[in-house]
Amino acid sequence: MAEKTGISGGGFLEGITTLVTKLAELAEKSEQLQRSGEFGASDKGLRGVYGFNVRIGGGAPGQPSGIPRVEPFGNIRQDHQTGKAVVHPIREPLVDVFEEGPDVLVVAELPGVDRKDITLELREDILTLHAEHEALKYHKEVLLPRRFTRRQMHTNCRNGVLEIRLTAQEERRS
Incomplete structure (x- = not known):
């Protein structure tokens, strides 16, 4: 609790x-x-x-x-x-959602954490992010403008700024 x-x-x-x-x-x-x-x-x-x-x-x-x-x-x-x-x-991070044509970019400010500290869950049009590093804890649910799959999600984290790009096209795996 x-x-x-x-x-x-x-x-x-x-x-x-x-x-x-x-x-x-x-x-x-x-x-x-x-x-x-x-x-x-x-x-x-x-x-x-x-x-x-x-x-x-x-x-x-x-x-x-x-x-x-x-x-x-x-x-x-x-x-x-x-x-x-x-x-x-647990802190709620500052999150911005940008629609870029058919793609969506989610930017979250998570000071003090690295990509390895972050857990992402995507269920249709709800993205849940959780990050934990030492005493820092973040949690946020983000409503996306439409549904995406995990294959459409690409992430980058640098200096505590997490970028999640959700592309309109699913990647094909060979």
């Missing part, structure tokens, strides 16, 4: 909500805004990381373009029972 730690400062989530609203207004004037931060959360050695992207245009799969989207990442989430912000040991 994942350990989580409460963060004091009652207005933390309210402040984030206000900030996100203001950033959405600013996003109307630009293509992309990004904000992130890191802080110590407890005496248990967990570090809180929270960030978000606000994007306009090129909507996510199933969303119309031109609608502002706020995409959070990190390991701080709201506990649904207490309403407090909690730090989880």
Whole structure:
């Protein structure tokens, strides 16, 4: 079971909500805004990381373009029972999905891990990535714009940036 730690400062989530609203207004004037931060959360050695992207245009799969989207990442989430912000040991990485004609490129930021630390699972139109290196743990499920097979997936990881290219054509094996 994942350990989580409460963060004091009652207005933390309210402040984030206000900030996100203001950033959405600013996003109307630009293509992309990004904000992130890191802080110590407890005496248990967990570090809180929270960030978000606000994007306009090129909507996510199933969303119309031109609608502002706020995409959070990190390991701080709201506990649904207490309403407090909690730090989880598993971070949600920043992930971008780009449609390039019939192909799809998924880019994930996984600082501190190498390709050997990453596990990928592809089931139709859902890509699940998990990475673990020493104390760093990442997990994310990504909804793809259409279905792909494992044969259509090609990966490259350099300096903690994972690129997953899903090609329209399946590779033929001889």
